[in-house]
Amino acid sequence: MAEGGRRFARGASRFSASLWRPFAHATGILGLQITGVFFALFTMIFAVHSWQLWKSAGLRDHHLPLYAAFAVLFAWFAVSSFWRASRKQKRS
Numbered sequence: 001m002a003e004g005g006r007r008f009a010r011g012a013s014r015f016s017a018s019l020w021r022p023f024a025h026a027t028g029i030l031g032l033q034i035t036g037v038f039f040a041l042f043t044m045i046f047a048v049h050s051w052q053l054w055k056s057a058g059l060r061d062h063h064l065p066l067y068a069a070f071a072v073l074f075a076w077f078a079v080s081s082f083w084r085a086s087r088k089q090k091r092s
Contacts, residue, residue, distance in 0.1 A: 029085050036081035039074050046071035 050067040057064070 025088075029089050032081050032085035032088065036078045036085065039078035039081060043071055043074040043078055046074060 046067050050064060050071055053061045053064045053067060
């Protein structure tokens with residue numbers, strides 16, 4: 001009787017692992033892609049603001065390099081997030 005209980009517990013454990021592992025993998029990829037979208041939105045906000053400052057004041061505005069640097073930084077975060085999601089998806 002004890003052996004049957006152990007086999008049942010082992011089977012239940014394997015069943016839950018077979019359900020959980022793909023769900024966790026897909027959730028991780030989706031999370032990286034959603035994060036990349038948010039970073040891309042911040043990139044667009046800072047890039048548009050930088051462009052508007054450039055058009056209105058040129059290099060005379062002292063905030064322009066800061067906004068441009070943030071646009072580049074968030075662009076890097078967005079690209080790297082999508083890149084990591086792609087690598088994680090290919091590993092499966």
